[in-house]
Amino acid sequence: MVPKVHDLIERRLKHLTVDALQLIQVAAVAGQDFSVALAMQVMQRSALDLAPAWRELESAHCLRGESFTHDLVQETTLGTLPLPLARELHRDVADFLTAHQGEPARLAQHWREAQCWQEAGRCYLQASTHARHASQRALEATLAAQAAECFDHTNDQPSAFLARQQQCEAAFYVEPF
16 A cells, blocks of 8 residues: 555544544444444444434545445554454454345455354355355355364364365366366
8 A cells, every 4th residue: 555645544534533433443344244234233323323423434535325435445444443353343243244144255254353263164164155056166165265264263173174075076176186
């Protein structure tokens, strides 16, 4: 990233109110899964309570609706969060997405960032199965490998074995032996 742009964005973030900074930090962690409903649940506030902070972020050209105005704004905002807090926010986002049938691969990424390895592995396997049904065998293999890595973190060898088996079966269709 260009240091001058990064510095400019950091200065912009430093001028935000606490509520606006917290809202944009939730948005940065949630990424493409960010929504009003997610912000309401994670921040435990009503939509009306979030309105002033949301307007402030739009006026500061940080957010446009439920999206960042630029990827660099999201990237810089993520840098403002200490890792332990980011992990907890990823867990909150994953909890929300689980309750709202979030897309398995993105849900797995949030669980992984939260270091909830068993949940991440389970979601990666589910995403791998979805990829198989969509005839995306290379993606299936990649997701199954990620599931196995997550299961390795919890020493769940039977689940890791099944994930690697699924990875091999998918790879058989993609890569010549």
